[in-house]
Amino acid sequence: MIINLSPSSCSLSLARFINSKSHISRLTKTHFSKSFSSSSSSTFHSKNQFLHEKNRYPFGRRRDFRSWVIPGFDFGSNFESTQSVLEAVGVLTAIIVVHESGHFLAAYLQGIHVSKFAVGFGPILAKFNAKNVEYSLRAFPLGGFVGFPDNDPDSDIPPDDKNLLKNRPIFDRVIVISAGVIANIIFAYVIIFTQVLLVGLPVQESFPGVLVPDVRPFSAASRDGLLPGDVILGVNGIDFGKNGPSLVTEVVDVIKRSPKRNVLLKIGRGGGNVDVRVTPDENSDGTGRIGVQLSPNFKISKVQPKNILEAFSFSGREFWGLTYSVLDSLKQTFMNFSQTASKVSGPVAIIAVGAEVAKSNVDGLYQFAAVLNINLAVINLLPLPALDGGTLALILVEAARGGKKLPLEVEQGIMSSGIMFVIIVGLFLLVRDTLNLDFIRDLL
Numbered sequence: 001m002i003i004n005l006s007p008s009s010c011s012l013s014l015a016r017f018i019n020s021k022s023h024i025s026r027l028t029k030t031h032f033s034k035s036f037s038s039s040s041s042s043t044f045h046s047k048n049q050f051l052h053e054k055n056r057y058p059f060g061r062r063r064d065f066r067s068w069v070i071p072g073f074d075f076g077s078n079f080e081s082t083q084s085v086l087e088a089v090g091v092l093t094a095i096i097v098v099h100e101s102g103h104f105l106a107a108y109l110q111g112i113h114v115s116k117f118a119v120g121f122g123p124i125l126a127k128f129n130a131k132n133v134e135y136s137l138r139a140f141p142l143g144g145f146v147g148f149p150d151n152d153p154d155s156d157i158p159p160d161d162k163n164l165l166k167n168r169p170i171f172d173r174v175i176v177i178s179a180g181v182i183a184n185i186i187f188a189y190v191i192i193f194t195q196v197l198l199v200g201l202p203v204q205e206s207f208p209g210v211l212v213p214d215v216r217p218f219s220a221a222s223r224d225g226l227l228p229g230d231v232i233l234g235v236n237g238i239d240f241g242k243n244g245p246s247l248v249t250e251v252v253d254v255i256k257r258s259p260k261r262n263v264l265l266k267i268g269r270g271g272g273n274v275d276v277r278v279t280p281d282e283n284s285d286g287t288g289r290i291g292v293q294l295s296p297n298f299k300i301s302k303v304q305p306k307n308i309l310e311a312f313s314f315s316g317r318e319f320w321g322l323t324y325s326v327l328d329s330l331k332q333t334f335m336n337f338s339q340t341a342s343k344v345s346g347p348v349a350i351i352a353v354g355a356e357v358a359k360s361n362v363d364g365l366y367q368f369a370a371v372l373n374i375n376l377a378v379i380n381l382l383p384l385p386a387l388d389g390g391t392l393a394l395i396l397v398e399a400a401r402g403g404k405k406l407p408l409e410v411e412q413g414i415m416s417s418g419i420m421f422v423i424i425v426g427l428f429l430l431v432r433d434t435l436n437l438d439f440i441r442d443l444l
Helices: 078-108 170-198 220-224 246-256 308-335 337-343 347-360 364-380 388-400 408-436 438-443
Strands: 040-042 116-130 133-147 201-215 231-235 263-269 272-278 292-303
Touching: 078 116, 078 133, 078 170, 078 347, 078 364, 170 308, 170 364, 170 388, 201 220, 201 246, 220 272, 231 246, 246 292, 308 364, 347 364, 388 408
Parallel strands: none
Antiparallel strands: 040 133, 116 133, 201 231, 201 292, 231 263, 263 272
16 A cells, blocks of 8 residues: 655666655655545555655756755745646646546447546536536545446446446456556656657766755754755765765764764865864754755756657666666565554645645656656555455456356455545545645644
């Protein structure tokens, strides 16, 4: 039920923008979107740890030295914030529509009866009917579903109709259930291909030290002289001898171990080096903090493909690199679930991340959308109740039993338990993530 959007293995690919090793910059999020109808193919989205790391010279940036990490919405500019939130919601809604359209088209093209196509969930805001299908827009745009009339008591279709989904051969049903995942995989590749054509292939060049993209006002770092754009080259007299995301962890660990004690930072600034002594403030848990955002120090440049074949080559390399990183990150999440369970968040956090990506870097929306598509595809293949993978698992059990279905009450019990779990966890995360937003915490 957890997807890691912060793969730890990064190569010259879109995965460079994602790193799970930064303690300061860690953010975890999970998004549920479901139909709670027993006769629907529903969508469950889960996203974990989407980290965007900015460099000294980001392409397409809107604001200097903005970290892509966000603990909550920034309402410093109402218009810009609203625009960014709408862009993030738009990306998420498009991904959901693509997923559900995959289910819908796979059924429609096979002549299978479909009764509903909904964008969002909850109360209906607008709807229309065409060819015996109800198309609706619902109040909460973070979900969607395709409904089938198989078990609808109000349907006038005979229960033995061969074009009901439940009466179709196993292979036909597998195509319908897996089509949402396939649609998201295709959409992710299309997004990456579009980025390669319009923006170019991101290429990373690493530099020594740890970048300080942002310094919070009135923090220990601000008080003691750290500036946005500074590069930390060493700590307590020890120069960094290597590059990489692990340097961020090293700096964070030193700061956390040194509340109210001087920490000597060697700073690269304006072509020269200066020493800055910072005295971390003490958190409620006894650890130190200085109020900065950190990221690995690198520069992103872009390489334009020379021809269409090279564009396909670039896109394929980016797509497979990102997919491998997502799968590896998911594996690491499950292997360390006791440490990561408390980090899971909900749709509010995803919108917050997407809004900050849109605000900081328009081009970053490409990575944001591609990552969410791949993660949605992966999570929906997990054999868990209320996911596409859970439905596929039941179909495979049926195939193993020689085409003999499980008793209806058993299937309904399995799916109902999964749906109830999704509802409970989803509501909990929705409330928790909302309360964790900066502007909400300020109000409280």
